[in-house]
Amino acid sequence: MRAFVIESGELKVKDMEEPKAKPGEVVVSLRAAGINRRDLGLPKRYGDKPDALIIGSDGAGIIESVGEGVTDFAYGDEVIINPALRWHANSDAPPPEFDILGMPDHGTFAEKIAISAGQVEKKPRYMSWEEASSLALPALTGYRALFTKGRLKKGDTLFIPGAGSGVATFLIQFAKSVGARVIVTSRSEEKCRHAKDIGADLAIATDSDWPEELAGETVDLVIDSVGAATFNRSLDVLKKGGRIVIFGATTEDNVDFNLRKFFYGQYQLFGSTMGSREELRAMLSHMESNQLRPVIDKVFPLEQAQEAFDHLASGSQFGKVVLRIRE
Known part of the structure; x- marks a missing residue:
């Protein structure tokens, strides 16, 4: 089967042995796979090991075979991959055995994957393969940060x-679906327009004076994945006693x-990453109830995976970049 791998420090498309389902596993014939920013950093983390590693965390496809003991899924079922490995019940933090699919385990940038039946969920019927394949990691990350950690509610x-x-x-759409007001920033006027198209109420320039731009606003919650470049600027516009959730640092x-400013302001700071299977299922139900869809920026064939990586690395995308594995 064809797969996009790291081998001896290089990214390449190559033939790999087809996987077989062990007891408790299913083999999924993948139709598409979403690329995440995490994937961009894997070559550096994996190093120059000679064994080829299939990367990729998100994907969707059709179950081709089931291993002994699997009863919840059958041949022909359309499914998505849950890349949050071995984190089942919602908890304050992931369990010690938690990991993310795509390193050290083989991931989704391949024609097939063998994975525990506990790591797949039924594909939302109203979504295309490209939409469903780009769903789990970013939507679950956003859902946990927004609702479990951030406790966003109507009117916030x-x-x-x-x-x-x-x-x-996903954050924009989730927040609007519960009646919250949403403010975003971007260096790009085009991205500001796109954000408003999917529900953002206000979009301001990243290099603008945020306190001045938001002088009439009361910000209840900040969700930030940028890191040092925006953390203090975000605190400057957050209301006293407000909440800030961090899920990344690009x-x-x-x-x-300033610790004194922080504790006098009674701010609440939370860390968040991915989410549990319980939250994933709640997120899928929420999306279906509100008929929410992933925003797809661009789709590349598997053979052009390097071009897809380059596109994501450029930062020019709005939404998800996807690999089409099979028609």
Whole structure:
């Protein structure tokens, strides 16, 4: 089967042995796979190991075979992959055995994958293969950050620094679906327009004076994945006693901030990553109830996976970049 792998420090498309279902597993014939920013950093983390590793966390396809003991799924079922491995019940933090699919396990950028039956869910019927394949990791990340950690509710105002990421497009739609007000930032006027098209109430320039732009707003919750470049600026517009949730750091990891200002402001700071299977199922139900869809930026064939990576790395996308595995 064809797969996009890291091998000896290089990314390449190559033939790999087809997987077989062990007891408790299913083999999924993948139709499409969503690319996440996490995937871009895997070559550096994997290093120059000679064994080819299939990367990729998100995907959707049709069950081709089932292993011994599998009763919840059958040949021909249309499914999505849950990349949050071995995290079943909602909890304050992931269990020690938690990991993300795509390293060290073989991932989804391949024609087939063998995976535990507990890591697949029925594909939303109203979604295309490209939409369903780009769903789990970013939508689950956004859902947990927004509702489990951020406790967003109707009437709250949400502030999102950065409007174009896959997670941000889910955050906007989730927040609007429960009656919240949404404010985003972007360096791109086009991304600001796109954000408003999918529900954002206000979109401001990243390099603008945020306190001045938002002087008439009361920001209840900030969800930030940028890191050092925006953390203190976000605190400057967050209301006293407000909540800030961090799920990533695309700029520097380390942040300096004024502790006295922080505790006098009674701010609440939460970390968040991915989510449990319980939250994934709640998220899928929420999306179906509101007929929400992933925002797809561009679709590439598997053989052009490197071009897809380059496109995502450029930061020019709005929404998800997807690999089409099979028609």
